[in-house]
Amino acid sequence: MEKKIALLPGDGIGKEVMDGAVEILKAIEEHYYHRFHFQYGLIGGAAIDEMNSPLPQETLQMCRESDAVLLGSVGGPKWDKNPSHLRPEKGLLALRKELDLYANLRPVETVESLLDSSPLKREYVEGVDFMIVRELTGGLYFGKPSERYVKNGEHTVVDTLFYKRDEMERIIERAFQLAQGRKKKVTSVDKANVLESSRMWREVAEEVAMKFPDVELQHMLVDHAAMALIHNPKQFDVIVTENMFGDILSDEASMLTGSLGMLPSASLSATGLHLYEPVHGSAPDIAGEDKANPVAMILSAAMMLRHSFQMEEEAEAIENAVKHVLDSGKRTADLTRKGETPLSTTKLIEEIKEAL
Amino acid sequence: MEKKIALLPGDGIGKEVMDGAVEILKAIEEHYYHRFHFQYGLIGGAAIDEMNSPLPQETLQMCRESDAVLLGSVGGPKWDKNPSHLRPEKGLLALRKELDLYANLRPVETVESLLDSSPLKREYVEGVDFMIVRELTGGLYFGKPSERYVKNGEHTVVDTLFYKRDEMERIIERAFQLAQGRKKKVTSVDKANVLESSRMWREVAEEVAMKFPDVELQHMLVDHAAMALIHNPKQFDVIVTENMFGDILSDEASMLTGSLGMLPSASLSATGLHLYEPVHGSAPDIAGEDKANPVAMILSAAMMLRHSFQMEEEAEAIENAVKHVLDSGKRTADLTRKGETPLSTTKLIEEIKEAL
Numbered sequence: 001m002e003k004k005i006a007l008l009p010g011d012g013i014g015k016e017v018m019d020g021a022v023e024i025l026k027a028i029e030e031h032y033y034h035r036f037h038f039q040y041g042l043i044g045g046a047a048i049d050e051m052n053s054p055l056p057q058e059t060l061q062m063c064r065e066s067d068a069v070l071l072g073s074v075g076g077p078k079w080d081k082n083p084s085h086l087r088p089e090k091g092l093l094a095l096r097k098e099l100d101l102y103a104n105l106r107p108v109e110t111v112e113s114l115l116d117s118s119p120l121k122r123e124y125v126e127g128v129d130f131m132i133v134r135e136l137t138g139g140l141y142f143g144k145p146s147e148r149y150v151k152n153g154e155h156t157v158v159d160t161l162f163y164k165r166d167e168m169e170r171i172i173e174r175a176f177q178l179a180q181g182r183k184k185k186v187t188s189v190d191k192a193n194v195l196e197s198s199r200m201w202r203e204v205a206e207e208v209a210m211k212f213p214d215v216e217l218q219h220m221l222v223d224h225a226a227m228a229l230i231h232n233p234k235q236f237d238v239i240v241t242e243n244m245f246g247d248i249l250s251d252e253a254s255m256l257t258g259s260l261g262m263l264p265s266a267s268l269s270a271t272g273l274h275l276y277e278p279v280h281g282s283a284p285d286i287a288g289e290d291k292a293n294p295v296a297m298i299l300s301a302a303m304m305l306r307h308s309f310q311m312e313e314e315a316e317a318i319e320n321a322v323k324h325v326l327d328s329g330k331r332t333a334d335l336t337r338k339g340e341t342p343l344s345t346t347k348l349i350e351e352i353k354e355a356l
Numbered sequence: 357m358e359k360k361i362a363l364l365p366g367d368g369i370g371k372e373v374m375d376g377a378v379e380i381l382k383a384i385e386e387h388y389y390h391r392f393h394f395q396y397g398l399i400g401g402a403a404i405d406e407m408n409s410p411l412p413q414e415t416l417q418m419c420r421e422s423d424a425v426l427l428g429s430v431g432g433p434k435w436d437k438n439p440s441h442l443r444p445e446k447g448l449l450a451l452r453k454e455l456d457l458y459a460n461l462r463p464v465e466t467v468e469s470l471l472d473s474s475p476l477k478r479e480y481v482e483g484v485d486f487m488i489v490r491e492l493t494g495g496l497y498f499g500k501p502s503e504r505y506v507k508n509g510e511h512t513v514v515d516t517l518f519y520k521r522d523e524m525e526r527i528i529e530r531a532f533q534l535a536q537g538r539k540k541k542v543t544s545v546d547k548a549n550v551l552e553s554s555r556m557w558r559e560v561a562e563e564v565a566m567k568f569p570d571v572e573l574q575h576m577l578v579d580h581a582a583m584a585l586i587h588n589p590k591q592f593d594v595i596v597t598e599n600m601f602g603d604i605l606s607d608e609a610s611m612l613t614g615s616l617g618m619l620p621s622a623s624l625s626a627t628g629l630h631l632y633e634p635v636h637g638s639a640p641d642i643a644g645e646d647k648a649n650p651v652a653m654i655l656s657a658a659m660m661l662r663h664s665f666q667m668e669e670e671a672e673a674i675e676n677a678v679k680h681v682l683d684s685g686k687r688t689a690d691l692t693r694k695g696e697t698p699l700s701t702t703k704l705i706e707e708i709k710e711a712l
């Protein structure tokens with residue numbers, strides 16, 4: 001097959017881990033006789049520095065003309081004091097909105113050989129395998145107004161949690177569809193005892209559930225979910241929730257696997273043009289030091305092969321190679337325990353390539 | 357001393373654990389020659405059933421005429437389908453707002469003898485001792501509009517994250533004051549890369565920090581905080597954050613101690629009339645079974661003695677008694693591990709009373 005892939009490394013460790021994904025994809029290209037056309041684009045802080053915009057028109061255009069988008073990560077202290085329209089994150093958020101990438105899939109699966117790197121006791125995390133489905137183009141992230149104003153002499157600020165019913169419906173449906181191919185259980189997370197939007201969310205979830213009689217629906221309050229993820233993570237199959245709750249819970253859930261550096265994600269649209277990115281951020285503290293864990297980025301590339309190109313075998317080949325290397329005790333600094341010597345980013349990439 | 361205490365048991369296990377607090381307070385009364393005047397009031401589902409209001413005027417009035425308020429917990433499936441003004445939680449939220457209980461203090465301290473009950477590995481939670489300071493009367497919980505509407509034929513819903521600058525200032529100041537009496541570090545949690553309210557929050561935190569040169573200020577994004585609480589909880593001294601983030605993070609943090617049934621909280625106002633309640637909910641699944649852990653409620657009573665009545669010695673006596681009982685291996689079902697026999701609520705209360 002011949003495919004156009006847009007590569008947006010972004011900032012910080014984004015560049016380093018993107019190199020890893022590209023190397024692995026090139027190996028796949030060879031082994032399986034595909035043609036991948038890679039095109040690089042700027043986003044985030046890198047784009048602000050060069051083009052004075054966190055999402056240049058060229059980048060967006062390039063993504064639109066591609067078959068899939070791979071993204072590293074955006075952000076860093078350098079741009080922290082910028083006005084809000086010139087912040088790196090705005091580029092990522094604008095891209096999600098422009099491409100209508102409403103369904104963010106974050107699989108959380110523990111790897112046997114890494115259980116000892118988790119802060120949690122083995123018996124809690126062994127065999128954990130669930131998927132967080134996070135709504136990605138609505139809620140507090142995009143609601144208007146989001147601004148400051150002075151009212152009766154008082155300085156005030158407002159952000160807006162806004163949803164259309166349709167937006168809830170499509171993401172919850174997606175979760176149910178995914179559950180059908182898994183353990184047939186959906187946990188819908190909300191704060192229905194406080195938020196009106198959550199009460200609507202719960203209603204929509206009930207409605208959607210009627211169309212999937214083979215899938216069990218469970219409601220859970222977000223505060224309780226934050227606990228349950230730690231206390232009893234094995235109960236989960238598919239978790240579906242709105243944008244901000246999903247942001248918080250998925251970072252929390254990453255700890256089950258031992259490191260945020262392990263978690264890939266897919267952001268799916270209705271159009272067929274999808275984006276893949278690691279759950280982790282740009283980690284400015286270790287950027288440029290050849291220390292970052294490239295696994296999340298590489299697994300994101302595998303998700304791309306599976307979801308965008310239907311290359312199931314190729315995806316599995318990557319996943320198995322990663323597992324093989326980790327099982328053999330090789331890992332980056334985020335996963336080593338006292339006394340173990342970590343591998344560098346480039347070295348781990350090499351190992352994974354060889355294992356392929 | 358002579359003190360008037362309003363008791364609002366609420367729903368579910370609220371009643372059972374409240375009985376425990378009252379017994380312990382009566383013991384304190386005797387030992388230390390105080391006079392506590394207890395008055396019971398209805399709130400939440402219990403109040404809806406009897407008075408058709410989650411916060412009857414009588415209850416509010418009684419609280420206003422008291423020196424402190426003790427609350428159990430509210431809510432339950434029985435009232436889940438009620439219209440929003442007739443939900444149990446509305447009673448609690450209205451009480452917080454009416455009494456202007458803006459500062460919710462949630463101490464998280466692990467107990468040596470319970471470390472094995474935590475899902476986390478010992479080395480991560482040993483010696484954890486921090487305080488979450490949650491803003492309690494603003495944000496998404498109270499912002500208007502919070503409603504559904506139809507716009508161009510589309511069903512939509514909105515909730516509003518609203519803050520006055522003054523509201524941020526007073527809670528952040530409170531956090532810094534608390535840090536001065538502790539390890540002199542404040543971690544301010546926000547989502548400044550997305551929310552305008554968080555950017556204002558961060559500015560206010562910087563401003564307040566200038567008045568406390570002896571206290572270190574650290575900013576942390578909420579998604580990162582959700583991870584850091586698990587990965588490196590010992591780094592924290594005082595965490596300050598807005599209402600919804602505080603709700604989620606404090607429930608998550610409870611897992612460090614092994615059980616949500618361990619965590620007390622104090623909700624402080626500027627007027628001097630404060631409220632004390634366990635962090636846990638009404639746990640309808642075990643209500644009435646004499647199984648609930650009364651420790652959070654009893655420790656909330658101890659916080660009352662300390663913060664409202666300046667009875668430091670009495671507060672410590674309770675805390676030591678609780679610790680003594682837990683250290684001796686006696687605990688309720690939420691904390692027992694396989695093979696251990698749990699104590700009932702009433703039995704544990706008795707043990708604590710004896711230890712006093």
Ligand SMILES: CC(C)[C@H](C(=O)O)[C@@H](O)C(=O)O
Pocket residue numbers: 074075089092247279549550579
């Ligand atoms: C960088 C930031 C805007 C982003 C988000 O909050 O969505 C990130 O945390 C993520 O989870 O992808």
Ligand SMILES: CC(C)[C@H](C(=O)O)[C@@H](O)C(=O)O
Pocket residue numbers: 193194223430431445448603635
């Ligand atoms: C009962 C509910 C409204 C409440 C909250 O969200 O504040 C509870 O979860 C808490 O943390 O005290």
